[in-house]
Amino acid sequence: MDPDREFDALRPLGGFFVLRTATAADGPCPGRLPTLAQAYAPVAPDAHGHPLAARVRTVADRIGAPEPRVAASVAHQALAARLWSVALGCAALHGRLPDLDPGLLRWDPDATAPDDLWLTEVRRPPAGARTLADAVLHGHLEPLGESLRARYGIAAGLLRGNAASALAATARELDRWARVNRRTEVAERARARTAELFAHPLLRTTGTRAGLAFRRRSCCLYYRVPGGGVCADCCFPRPPRSSPRAASG
Template identity: 70%
Template sequence: MVLLLLVDLDPDLTALRSLGGFFVLRTVAGTAHAPAESLPTLAQTYAGAASDVHGDPITFRVRKVATALRAPEVRIAASVAHLGLTARLWSAALGCAALYGRTPDLDPRLLRWDADAAAPDDLWLTEVRPLPGDATTLADIVLHGHLEPLAATLRDRYRLAQGLLWGNAGSALAGAARELDRWARANDRTDTAARARTLTAELFTHPLLRETGTLTGTAFRRRSCCLYYRVPGGGVCGDCCFPRPPAA
């Protein structure tokens, strides 16, 4: 049994800073460098609304990734873009739950997204509303609030397979948990490590995640592939279902 001391969420979510940029979540209330109001919320993005900043944010991000990777197929870039945003959402939510014992409400209407920025300047939370840090709440926030509408959009636009998208979700969660566990052990935060492991194991019992791969401690082997091996010079990821890049 893990004994958890609940800590109030602060306006800056400062506890996330020591975990590294991929976990950090910028808050509009807690910074003097708030993004322009023209940045779209993720709710608007999932709904396909155009932005004054980058036009369609998902299309913009996919094209940006495609150019950076020299991806021969747009589907590859769409998968990698999906994996990156998914990892950011899991990292912020799981990091808060493990460190604070609570998580902020990451309702898509509260999160503004800069499709041209890298972590941690891509996501901005407009209001910190504390919620419980249990696995059910994390699933509601991330899986149902974000990943279901995001997956529906990407399947429709880029013909990405459902198994690939949920495999990305499982891989991103496992990756966030692994980094959090590594940080916690290096900083003698065994309580945080135990909390992160427990939450992750519970989340992988969810129907949307339990068939995505095999979780053993902090190690994960997915049952699908994110397509990164098709990038020029790319190989297979550490948790890929393929031991080596498939032949062309």
């Protein structure tokens, strides 16, 4: 199948699964956007033009975050959800995924959610769980987390929890779509790949799973956004009233 048609097949799953290519006719010229590799590069304290710092400021303005650390966590989880959706969606629907090298993915830090992603070159590695882990965990979320920790002081456990929460949500959405559309083979592949990914050392201690349900052991800090409350998979049953850093680990 033509790569653009494979990516078009992801669109019915929802906006988080959309991956556009440099040959697509819609959207801005991808050459004007930074790559995710540029976004993950170390951020200097005064780097106001850095794409990751710009993204955190954009998110902070839109959600009214009380401090940059909260906006950084929300931005991280949103981008993690986009990356998991594209990778797991391709693996479940097609049995393979494109090379999601950060240098091949262009990204608009000023866009509304979900994050806008462009793939500038299509390459096809095999789509086993190890490849998914290499593509998303090691290729993206580790360098992204390092940059966010260096600039905003976010705990590693919180970021791993964000990654796990985003993966669990992606798996639920894929399973829902597959069952509505009677694509049992898609549901089975998604469940198998998700289970293998949650066995990865970076994710296996992030929370507890029962089927598709997931309860994380950390908090993404969204409760600190005005009117935010706690997420469905949060470790807290209600917003905590203790120190604002109590749930950072």
